[in-house]
Amino acid sequence: xxxxxxxxxxxxxxxxxxxxxxxxxxxxxxxxxxxxxxxxxxxxxxxxxxxxxxxxxxxxxxxxxxxxxxxxxxxxxxxxxxxxxxxxxxxxxxxxxxxxxxxxxxxxxxxxxxxxxxxxxxxxxxxxxxxxxxxxxxxxxxxxxxxxxxxxxxxxxxxxxxxxxxxxxxxxxxxxxxxxxxxxxxxxxxxxxxxxxxxxxxxxxxxxxxxxxxxxxxxxxxxxxxxxxxxxxxxxxxxxxxxxxxxxxxxxxxxxxxxxxxxxxxxxxxxxxxxxxxxxxxxxxxxxxxxxxxxxxxxxxxxxxxxxxxxxxxxxxxxxxxxxxxxxxxxxxxxxxxxxxxxxxxxxxxxxxxxxxxxxxxxxxxxxxxxxxxxxxxxxxxxxxxxxxxxxxxxxx
Amino acid sequence: xxxxxxxxxxxxxxxxxxxxxxxxxxxxxxxxxxxxxxxxxxxxxxxxxxxxxxxxxxxxxxxxxxxxxxxxxxxxxxxxxxxxxxxxxxxxxxxxxxxxxxxxxxxxxxxxxxxxxxxxxxxxxxxxxxxxxxxxxxxxxxxxxxxxxxxxxxxxxxxxxxxxxxxxxxxxxxxxxxxxxxxxxxxxxxxxxxxxxxxxxxxxxxxxxxxxxxxxxxxxxxxxxxxxxxxxxxxxxxxxxxxxxxxxxxxxxxxxxxxxxxxxxxxxxxxxxxxxxxxxxxxxxxxxxxxxxxxxxxx
Numbered sequence: 193x194x195x196x197x198x199x200x201x202x203x204x205x206x207x208x209x210x211x212x213x214x215x216x217x218x219x220x221x222x223x224x225x226x227x228x229x230x231x232x233x234x235x236x237x238x239x240x241x242x243x244x245x246x247x248x249x250x251x252x253x254x255x256x257x258x259x260x261x262x263x264x265x266x267x268x269x270x271x272x273x274x275x276x277x278x279x280x281x282x283x284x285x286x287x288x289x290x291x292x293x294x295x296x297x298x299x300x301x302x303x304x305x306x307x308x309x310x311x312x313x314x315x316x317x318x319x320x321x322x323x324x325x326x327x328x329x330x331x332x333x334x335x336x337x338x339x340x341x342x343x344x345x346x347x348x349x350x351x352x353x354x355x356x357x358x359x360x361x362x363x364x365x366x367x368x369x370x371x372x373x374x375x376x377x378x379x380x381x382x383x384x385x386x387x388x389x390x391x392x393x394x395x396x397x398x399x400x401x402x403x404x405x406x407x408x409x410x411x412x413x414x415x416x417x418x419x420x421x422x423x424x425x426x427x428x429x430x431x432x433x434x435x436x437x438x439x440x441x442x443x444x445x446x447x448x449x450x451x452x453x454x455x456x457x458x459x460x461x462x463x464x465x466x467x468x469x470x471x472x473x474x475x476x477x478x479x480x481x482x483x484x485x486x487x488x489x490x491x492x493x494x495x496x497x498x499x500x501x502x503x504x505x506x507x508x509x510x511x512x513x514x515x516x517x518x519x520x521x522x523x524x525x526x527x528x529x530x531x532x533x534x535x536x537x538x539x540x541x542x543x544x545x546x547x548x549x550x551x552x553x554x555x556x557x558x559x560x561x562x563x564x565x566x567x568x569x570x571x572x573x574x575x576x577x578x579x580x581x582x583x584x585x586x587x588x589x
Numbered sequence: 590x591x592x593x594x595x596x597x598x599x600x601x602x603x604x605x606x607x608x609x610x611x612x613x614x615x616x617x618x619x620x621x622x623x624x625x626x627x628x629x630x631x632x633x634x635x636x637x638x639x640x641x642x643x644x645x646x647x648x649x650x651x652x653x654x655x656x657x658x659x660x661x662x663x664x665x666x667x668x669x670x671x672x673x674x675x676x677x678x679x680x681x682x683x684x685x686x687x688x689x690x691x692x693x694x695x696x697x698x699x700x701x702x703x704x705x706x707x708x709x710x711x712x713x714x715x716x717x718x719x720x721x722x723x724x725x726x727x728x729x730x731x732x733x734x735x736x737x738x739x740x741x742x743x744x745x746x747x748x749x750x751x752x753x754x755x756x757x758x759x760x761x762x763x764x765x766x767x768x769x770x771x772x773x774x775x776x777x778x779x780x781x782x783x784x785x786x787x788x789x790x791x792x793x794x795x796x797x798x799x800x801x802x803x804x805x806x807x808x809x810x811x812x813x814x815x816x817x818x819x820x821x822x823x824x825x826x827x828x829x830x831x832x833x834x835x836x837x838x839x840x841x842x843x844x845x846x847x848x849x850x851x852x853x854x855x856x857x858x859x860x861x862x863x864x865x866x867x868x869x870x871x872x873x874x875x876x877x878x879x880x881x882x883x884x885x886x887x888x
Contacts, residue, residue: 300686304684304685304686305686306686306689306690308693350869351869353869353873354869354872354873354876357872357873357876358872358876361628361629361685361689362827362872362876364629364631364689364693365629365631365823365824365827366827366865366868366869366872368631368819368820368823369820369823369824369861369864369865369868370865372816372817372820372861373820373861373862373864373865376857376858376859376860376861376862377858377861377862379858380856380858380859380862501816502697502700505693505694505696505697508690508693509694512690550704550705550706550708550709551705553704553705554701554702554704554705555701555705556701557697557698557700557701557704558698558701558702558705560694560697561694561695561696561697561698561701562694562698564690564691564693564694564697565676565691565694565695565698568687568690568691568694569679569691572687
């Protein structure tokens with residue numbers, strides 16, 4: 193009987209089922225019934241599905257990933273109702289960032305290359321969303337986002353063409369030149385992009401009427417808007433992670449890991465190096481553009497001077513700190529980014545550095561740069577690697 | 590003759606040459622490290638920037654221009670050597686993204702620390718050379734005493750580096766330990782010392798370049814002054830071939846002149862775009878650079 197293969201696994205879904213019911217009871221008084229019931233049903237359905245198919249991870253990996261995504265998504269959405277508007281806003285910013293990290297992680301982890309241009313790709317996505325929304329206000333928001341992603345992918349293709357033949361530091365240097373060029377590009381097309389001043393969205397993104405009724409009735413419209421935007425971002429993030437998890441495990445993903453480990457061997461077994469390298473670069477550019485597009489929607493505006501080399505390096509540090517080439521690493525990085533500003537501000541004020549001083553304004557650069565160097569020197573596998581080692585140590589004991 | 594010398598084309602060539610030698614110097618310093626250690630130093634703009642601040646602001650108050658320059662370059666030597674000993678030594682033989690990541694981190698730390706201590710306001714370093722162009726028959730020639738100083742200094746530094754590598758015993762040891770470290774070690778070359786020396790030399794060249802940039806009346810010294818120049822320098826080095834010092838210098842000067850024409854005839858925003866296109870096209874045609882023989886990779 194296949195059921196007996198992993199008997200311990202069954203405790204997890206059973207526990208989840210109970211947790212779902214408890215959560216539903218706790219939540220009901222605070223929210224409209226619809227939301228609470230939806231939350232409980234999703235958790236329960238996911239748990240039952242896992243309960244029925246104990247070896248679901250082996251037999252149906254796609255379903256297993258979908259369920260895991262659903263449960264994580266559900267829990268996060270539920271969380272957004274309880275957090276304050278500022279915390280929700282930070283969460284949305286961090287979720288969008290984790291998409292960017294996932295893209296870079298795929299490029300580095302799967303093909304062993306590094307891009308310093310991801311903040312410029314974010315900028316492309318961010319600008320395209322605002323430009324499109326300014327001219328075609330009636331386009332559904334999802335379509336606008338997809339257009340931005342497509343533009344990011346197209347720019348990625350242009351820059352990625354030489355990547356087929358590049359090894360070592362050339363790609364990193366080329367993408368660095370791209371991010372340094374980004375402000376000039378932005379100014380070159382300033383009649384469309386608004387130059388340094390950037391663009392504002394004509395109307396902020398709000399929830400449709402039929403959905404607004406399901407949210408708690410006595411919250412202010414500002415909080416409502418933030419919750420809606422956060423939930424949108426989290427849902428899109430979940431979809432992006434689900435797609436990427438499947439890509440990681442697919443034939444293309446395996447081929448890229450082989451390229452990273454030994455490109456000559458990969459070529460010998462029939463992997464097309466140029467195609468795989470360009471694909472990895474395009475995917476990472478598209479994911480960065482998606483993150484940038486979401487930032488524009490969250491802020492209702494886009495400010496091109498945000499997308500600098502410094503942001504690219506922050507992205508790189510977050511990826512390295514989280515763990516290169518892993519999905520949990522991207523999530524860790526996103527969470528760290530979401531709340532790092534608060535933590536760093538708290539730290540500087542407690543140490544007694546004036547908030548207006550030069551040192552306080554440069555603190556993020558110093559902290560992220562130092563963490564990047566230290567992680568790379570002493571724990572190159574990042575937080576994910578550390579957790580892995582902890583688990584192995586506990587198993588061995 | 591006067592009309593020719595003050596014409597738009599000659600002005601562009603002269604101004605392009607002035608910029609180009611700067612790109613060539615940074616490209617040369619990148620090549621020096623790449624050849625000795627196989628690392629592309631992404632902090633090659635930031636380390637000299639920091640050394641220049643150390644020299645100009647910290648150690649030399651009002652000593653006058655030449656002592657300032659000397660102390661800055663000395664600080665560059667020390668910073669380069671220390672960085673190699675402390676930070677880079679652990680990275681030899683690691684996967685090739687490790688040194689890239691560490692040097693990128695070092696770049697942002699240096700820039701942030703410099704901005705925290707000395708703020709981001711530009712600081713002028715008054716040089717004894719006037720930045721005002723000479724005039725011929727009432728028309729300006731695109732050449733000032735300062736730009737002549739820039740070009741001459743760059744050429745002198747380049748020739749000194751070339752002479753060091755070609756004609757001295759030390760240069761021979763440097764080349765040998767880069768080409769065949771094991772054999773050199775067996776023959777009594779102190780390879781580790783040579784590696785450190787490569788970084789010292791390269792940061793020194795970079796610091797001379799930064800001092801030239803920062804003494805320019807129109808730029809001044811800021812923490813991010815070298816970001817753009819590093820990008821151009823990298824493009825020059827990549828187009829010329831990271832292995833080739835001659836290629837780095839030649840393509841640096843050529844790119845400087847081409848970009849000056851683009852900036853004059855098209856648009857100043859198109860400059861970096863053109864540089865990017867030059868880089869992409871040249872990498873697609875000759876991934877190892879124009880001036881290097883394509884080498885077979887051993888598996």
